[in-house]
Amino acid sequence: MSLQINYKNSYPKNKTDNLVIFVDESFNILHLKKHILKNEYIFINDLIKVSDKKRKIISYDISSKKKIILVSIKKNLNNSAFESLGAKFYDQIKVMKQNNFIIDTGTIKNTPKNFIGYFLHGIKLKSYNFEKYKSKKNKKKIIITAVGKNIPSKSDQLKFKAIEDGTFYARDLVSEPGNILHPDEYAKRLNSLKKIGLRINIYDEKKLDKLGMHTLLGVGQGSIRGSYLVTMEWNGLKNNSKPLAFVGKGVCFDTGGISLKPAKFMEDMTYDMAGSATVVGLMKSLALRKAKVNAIGVVGLVENMPGGNAQRPGDIVKSYSGQTVEILNTDAEGRLVLADALTFTEEKYKPKFIVDLATLTGAIIVSLGSEYAGLFSNDDKLSNQLIDVGEKTEEKVWRMPLNKNFDKLIDSKNADMQNINYVGGAGSTTAAQFLQRFILNKTPWAHLDIAGMAFSKYGGALNSGGATGYGVRLLNKLVEDYYE
Numbered sequence: 001m002s003l004q005i006n007y008k009n010s011y012p013k014n015k016t017d018n019l020v021i022f023v024d025e026s027f028n029i030l031h032l033k034k035h036i037l038k039n040e041y042i043f044i045n046d047l048i049k050v051s052d053k054k055r056k057i058i059s060y061d062i063s064s065k066k067k068i069i070l071v072s073i074k075k076n077l078n079n080s081a082f083e084s085l086g087a088k089f090y091d092q093i094k095v096m097k098q099n100n101f102i103i104d105t106g107t108i109k110n111t112p113k114n115f116i117g118y119f120l121h122g123i124k125l126k127s128y129n130f131e132k133y134k135s136k137k138n139k140k141k142i143i144i145t146a147v148g149k150n151i152p153s154k155s156d157q158l159k160f161k162a163i164e165d166g167t168f169y170a171r172d173l174v175s176e177p178g179n180i181l182h183p184d185e186y187a188k189r190l191n192s193l194k195k196i197g198l199r200i201n202i203y204d205e206k207k208l209d210k211l212g213m214h215t216l217l218g219v220g221q222g223s224i225r226g227s228y229l230v231t232m233e234w235n236g237l238k239n240n241s242k243p244l245a246f247v248g249k250g251v252c253f254d255t256g257g258i259s260l261k262p263a264k265f266m267e268d269m270t271y272d273m274a275g276s277a278t279v280v281g282l283m284k285s286l287a288l289r290k291a292k293v294n295a296i297g298v299v300g301l302v303e304n305m306p307g308g309n310a311q312r313p314g315d316i317v318k319s320y321s322g323q324t325v326e327i328l329n330t331d332a333e334g335r336l337v338l339a340d341a342l343t344f345t346e347e348k349y350k351p352k353f354i355v356d357l358a359t360l361t362g363a364i365i366v367s368l369g370s371e372y373a374g375l376f377s378n379d380d381k382l383s384n385q386l387i388d389v390g391e392k393t394e395e396k397v398w399r400m401p402l403n404k405n406f407d408k409l410i411d412s413k414n415a416d417m418q419n420i421n422y423v424g425g426a427g428s429t430t431a432a433q434f435l436q437r438f439i440l441n442k443t444p445w446a447h448l449d450i451a452g453m454a455f456s457k458y459g460g461a462l463n464s465g466g467a468t469g470y471g472v473r474l475l476n477k478l479v480e481d482y483y484e
Contacts, residue, residue, distance in 0.1 A: 021035060079118045099143060128463065234296075249360065342439060371396065377447070
């Protein structure tokens with residue numbers, strides 16, 4: 001199924017298309033007399049008296065070929081509410097036989113600026129589907145034409161499209177199976193982003209070994225595929241101001257390594273690279289909308305496999321930071337990838353802040369389910385900014401504790417630290433506490449554990465199930481509201 005959205009300033013001459021009009025929450029339609037035919041107004045006015053006003057969207061069949069759809073808008077709705085309303089609208093029209101819809105944007109007044117833009121943005125986000133590998137695809141095409149004085153400006157249209165393209169790119173990456181999107185292929189795809197203005201650098205195993213990134217390399221050494229660190233640079237300010245840095249875990253498939261996972265649900269481990277996909281989608285969005293900011297995206301790409309050369313429980317490896325790590329469980333691999341990536345990013349780019357994202361722990365799902373990502377940070381200002389934009393985008397975060405008292409749970413007798421808390425409990429916090437040790441120069445840093453947010457079997461407000469692209473809109477809003 002595909003979706004096409006068009007914009008026109010004036011109402012088309014052909015009034016036989018399905019019409020979408022806005023009303024207040026009481027479904028008062030008096031103002032619609034000038035927007036619809038007289039007989040249609042009389043018909044709807046009669047039916048609406050017995051309609052369920054609790055519904056936000058009501059559809060009426062005017063004829064066998066035409067529907068009029070009323071969308072009610074409550075007072076004081078914010079932008080995310082308009083996005084959710086657009087998503088609900090899409091859920092209704094996608095099952096209709098009709099394919100063409102005209103949205104009359106002039107049918108309601110006193111709404112927030114650009115509410116139609118957010119309404120259409122919600123429609124577009126909800127319309128995503130991944131049918132790449134289906135031999136029989138849904139060929140239905142829905143065409144929506146927004147008309148009237150309230151259509152978004154050309155610049156706003158481009159901004160929304162950039163966010164959608166970045167979110168969809170992240171969803172595409174997470175949706176790919178592990179036999180297709182292994183680290184070698186992933187690195188190639190990222191290299192192709194040069195064409196939209198990103199500066200791409202790919203560090204292969206030889207370069208990583210020379211740099212001393214042995215916690216990252218250790219995770220991937222059991223795979224026949226390569227391991228990589230890829231950096232993406234966007235210089236939107238054309239000056240030397242400190243960049244914003246975003247770091248993502250890219251474990252393309254996670255078997256658990258020698259500490260093998262149970263077979264049940266292991267197929268879901270194709271999305272263990274969702275943190276990296278968010279970073280990639282964000283960088284694509286920033287480049288497409290030509291964001292006035294300097295930003296760095298860094299992703300570590302590996303495949304965690306058992307094999308004759310795989311890392312063993314009990315191994316000790318030396319990180320890029322110089323600190324040593326005892327590997328007690330090879331399935332606690334994401335923190336090892338991020339450890340080298342974080343220190344490298346801080347040392348090389350000296351950023352204003354670092355935000356890392358990872359499907360890091362199952363424990364965060366126990367704590368927060370699929371409603372919030374876990375937020376761990378050494379900086380109150382950055383934390384409050386993330387909480388604020390999380391509420392605005394409905395990609396919410398919940399701050400969790402970090403405290404030096406947790407350090408004893410990851411201190412090792414044989415090395416500087418160990419990669420799991422062998423005592424048990426506080427799994428997400430001790431993982432974040434581990435990561436914090438690789439921020440060496442007190443750079444403001446936030447870690448987002450998105451294990452419960454990256455993939456949805458049942459769908460959410462703005463996605464129809466599968467990869468969510470969580471974090472692209474959140475971090476884009478962070479940049480837009482606080483750093484541009």
